[in-house]
Amino acid sequence: xxxxxxxxxxxxxxxxxPFPINNSLIVGVIGSILTFFLFYITARMVKLHPAxxxxxxxxxxxxxxxxxxxxxTQNREKAIRFFPFIMTLFVFILLxxxxxxxxxxxxxxxxxxxxxxxxxxxANADLNTTLALAIISVVMTHVYAVQQLGxxxxxxxxxxxxxxxxxxxxxxxxxxxxxxxxxxxxLFGNIFAGEVLLVVISYLMPLAAPLxxxxxxxxxxxxxxxxxxxxxxxxxxxxTSEHGEHDPKKKEQPSKPDHLVKKTDIDIDxxxxxx
Amino acid sequence: xxxxxFKIIMPGVTIVLGSIFPAFxxxxxxxxxxxxxxxxxxxxxxxxxxxxxxxxFAEAIAIYSLVVALILKFV
Numbered sequence: 001x002x003x004x005x006x007x008x009x010x011x012x013x014x015x016x017x018p019f020p021i022n023n024s025l026i027v028g029v030i031g032s033i034l035t036f037f038l039f040y041i042t043a044r045m046v047k048l049h050p051a052x053x054x055x056x057x058x059x060x061x062x063x064x065x066x067x068x069x070x071x072x073t074q075n076r077e078k079a080i081r082f083f084p085f086i087m088t089l090f091v092f093i094l095l096x097x098x099x100x101x102x103x104x105x106x107x108x109x110x111x112x113x114x115x116x117x118x119x120x121x122x123a124n125a126d127l128n129t130t131l132a133l134a135i136i137s138v139v140m141t142h143v144y145a146v147q148q149l150g151x152x153x154x155x156x157x158x159x160x161x162x163x164x165x166x167x168x169x170x171x172x173x174x175x176x177x178x179x180x181x182x183x184x185x186x187l188f189g190n191i192f193a194g195e196v197l198l199v200v201i202s203y204l205m206p207l208a209a210p211l212x213x214x215x216x217x218x219x220x221x222x223x224x225x226x227x228x229x230x231x232x233x234x235x236x237x238x239x240t241s242e243h244g245e246h247d248p249k250k251k252e253q254p255s256k257p258d259h260l261v262k263k264t265d266i267d268i269d270x271x272x273x274x275x
Numbered sequence: 276x277x278x279x280x281f282k283i284i285m286p287g288v289t290i291v292l293g294s295i296f297p298a299f300x301x302x303x304x305x306x307x308x309x310x311x312x313x314x315x316x317x318x319x320x321x322x323x324x325x326x327x328x329x330x331x332f333a334e335a336i337a338i339y340s341l342v343v344a345l346i347l348k349f350v
Contacts, residue, residue, distance in 0.1 A: 008346060008349050182335060186331070186338055188342070189335075193341050
């Protein structure tokens with residue numbers, strides 16, 4: 001087993017001034033450029049009767065995700081406000097997970113000052129990327145919560161004069177950090193373990209044996225992207241709801257008719273346009 | 276036993292201990308979800324999303340021990 005080269009940390013390729021550029025960063029930049037152009041191109045192709053299969057597919061996926069978000073928030077307006085952030089997270093993580101499975105990742109090597117290292121490495125197989133995503137996710141939760149509730153009411157969830165609530169708020173603050181840790185290690189662990197699995201299987205039996213594992217990794221990549229996006233969404237929903245609003249009856253009463261009205265509105269608009 | 280032997284054994288022990296309970300948890304969740312779907316088949320769509328989410332939570336614990344095992348093995 002001594003031939004297998006596995007490194008827990010991403011390897012440095014070159015230095016840009018004082019900043020080391022590692023192989024995961026290169027792939028991460030490629031992934032974010034792909035994410036950007038995917039939606040930029042699709043947004044320019046949106047029409048009432050799109051002839052293009054590609055834009056139709058992207059629109060269908062976006063609709064599905066929007067419906068999923070609406071299921072959680074129970075409110076169309078809120079779903080539309082959360083949609084850009086959740087969708088960007090989902091697509092960025094999904095693209096990066098799947099990029100890491102392309103041929104050439106790990107097998108194309110380059111000679112650097114620190115020895116021979118792979119040129120590409122999946123962005124999410126580096127703890128720095130997933131930690132950054134986790135911090136973005138947690139910080140954006142608070143930004144949305146402050147937008148929705150106001151700074152004072154949001155802070156009152158964490159700081160209070162009542163000693164019991166103060167202790168609960170302290171636990172909430174700790175849970176924010178544990179959220180970051182679990183977000184980052186879940187994604188990193190899944191993707192890195194997948195890479196190690198593929199390397200080991202390819203080493204043991206290179207011919208056909210890795211194929212089902214590639215299928216498994218495609219599935220794991222999708223599920224992890226979905227889990228990251230859904231968990232962010234659930235935390236967003238919790239953070240942006242009112243303080244004592246935990247019983248579902250109280251929450252559903254005002255939002256249900258509002259959301260029904262909104263839906264019929266959109267339908268009427270659509271039929272008018274089509275006619 | 277000297278340190279070398281421990282270094283070989285410990286990653287295996289870590290992943291064994293760390294995956295027992297998530298395995299039970301996921302199996303239990305699956306069985307309860309099946310029961311719920313059997314009683315109320317219309318709820319399958321709603322259950323599926325929640326099930327995937329909660330299974331990912333339980334799986335994350337196994338993944339933590341996997342990360343620890345990989346650190347023990349390769350660092």
